[in-house]
Amino acid sequence: MVPDPPTTSRRRLLAGFGGGVAALVGGTVALGATEPTALPDRLTDAATVHYPEPPETATLWRPTVTEAHAREAVELLAETSERADELWPRVDVDEPTILGPPVAGGWLETAREHLREEDYPRAVFDAIYGIQFAGESLGFARGKLDRVGWQALADRATSLQERARAVTTALQPYPTTVPRRDLAWYARIEQAAQVAGTKATRAVPEPDRQSEDPDPDALGEATATLLQARLYVREAERFRELLSARVDGETTPFRDRLAAVVERFRSDLAEYPGRDAVMERYFDRDADEYGPWEFAHSRLARWCFDSSRSLSVPWETTIDEELLALRAVALSIGLARRRAHGRVVDRxxxxxxxxxxxxxxxxxxxxxxxxxxxxxxxxxxxxxxxxQIGRAVEDIQVAEVRPGDPDDDRPAWRRRLKPYLYALLGRAKLQVFPPLRDAILGRE
Known part of the structure; x- marks a missing residue:
């Protein structure tokens, strides 16, 4: 342990708590020359909150969302809300429900506001989120009034699945003019199509599980899911159109390269142990003691190693084998987590x-x-x-020591150690990503 600095130095350091934080954040107090334990937790806790951090990755790059794209999404939400509002006065509800007007839950108003402000990505986000509520209301009302059944919803699901497959098929053989740009577009298009297809598939139960007298709640949930799938497949179609306009002139097909790197990444991942084996390497989970050492290694094992070898993207969607750009990016992220683990443990x-x-x-x-x-x-x-780096950036952003809850009886070290682990992990993942990016591009 480093001894406390002299009282006069400590008073000078803490003269005005806000000034002390500003000094730390501004770099006038050199942490490289002073062991962290020489500074009081109250000061460094606050400094972790105010220290500069990376911007949102959406400010660095994301596929272009046009006004026409956003307007179409907002109009679908408005149309769904209006149709639900028209039906609700005729619905006989046996018990209180939250599905009645306003059926869009305020998301229509915010979507329209973002549309006026020309914040088109936010408008689309609001439309996708709001249509969950409006769609549930519409489907519930239709179910109560016997205006929709499973067959009609199944037909819509099939149509959406076919549109999603058509988008991804049209991407082959991944022609590129600027690979470091185009491959990111391909992955994002495939992600939207994957989510659309998966939602459409899961929305409607198999025929042998469909009730002859369907539950209005189930019809409402299925209707909302299919409407969200419609917005996602439209997003994939629009992004594909925009990318096609960018990929012009002489192109290089990347399919074979992507297929090879997917197999390479998959092989590399198979060499790593599972989560349980990693935990057992560092501590006995059945032991009575559970302190900072056990907490750190438990969290790192959970964050860096999957409990199974499945490969997923957000929304718990398993990636289709033929989506090579998305698989390459997702596998690189999984591999980065595992490679980063060793670096973090060493530090x-x-x-x-x-x-x-x-x-x-x-x-x-x-x-x-x-x-x-x-x-x-x-x-x-x-x-x-x-x-690739989205989660790594989020790790650094959440590395903040927030005040503890007075009702939380857990030790204070937990709320200080967890953001420390996030910062270590975010940094380590950033360090291992460039070689993985270069492997995808074939620039090793």
Whole structure:
């Protein structure tokens, strides 16, 4: 342990708590020259919140959302809400329900506002979210009034599945003019099509599980899911149209390259142990003691190693085998987590017999992570790298020591150690991504 600095120095350091935080954040207090344990937790806790952090990856790159795209999505939400509002006065509800007017839950108003402000991505987001509520209301009302059944919904699901497949089929053989840009577009298009197809598939139960007298609640949920699938498949179609306009002139097909790197990444992942084996390597989960050492290694194992070898994207959707651009990016993310694990373990300042944790380490880890972000990502990264680093950036952003809940009886070291682990992991993943990006591009 580093002894406390002299009283006069400590008073000078803490003269005005806000000034102390500003000094730490501004860098006038050199953490590299002073061990984190020389600073009081109250000061370093606050400094982790105010320390600069990476911007949202959406500000670096994302597929272009046009006004026409956003307007179409908002109009579908408005149309769904209006149709539900028209039907609800005729619905006989046996018990109170939250599905009645206003059926869009306020999302229509915010979507329209973002449309007026020309924030088209937010308008589409609001439409996708709001249509869940409006769609449930519409489907429920139709079910109560015997205006929809499983067969009609199944037909819509089939049509959406076919549209999603048509989009991804049209991407072959992944022609590119600027691979570091185009491959990110391909992955994003495939992700939207994957979600659309999966939602359409899951919306309607198999015929042998369909009731002759369908539950209005089930019809409402299916209707909402299919409407969301419609918005996602339309997003995939629009992004494909925009990419087609960008990929012109002489092109290079990337299908064979993607197929090869997918197999390589899959093989590399298979060499890593499972989550349980990693945990057993560092501590006995049945032991009575559970301190900072056990907490750190438990969290790292959970964050870096899957409980199974399945490959998923958000919304718990297993990626189709033929979606090579999306699979390559997703596999690179999974591989980055595992490679980062070893780096984080090597850098841990936690020891097996520790009973506390100093947030000065958290601040130092966040400072180093931000420095790594600047050197690896910078202000103008390639779209492909942006598609990979999203979770790593979020790790750094959430590396903040927030005040504890007065009713929380867990030890204070937990709320200081967890953001420290996030900062370490975010930094380590950023460091291992460039080679994985280059492997996808064939630039090794």
């Amino acid at each position: 841990l300042v936690v020891e097996p017999d520790d009973t506390g944790f100093d947030s000065g380490h958290t601040l130092a880890a966040k400072r180093r992570a931000q420095s790594t972000y600047r050197s690896v990502v910078g202000s103008d990264p390639s779209p492909l790298l942006v598609a």
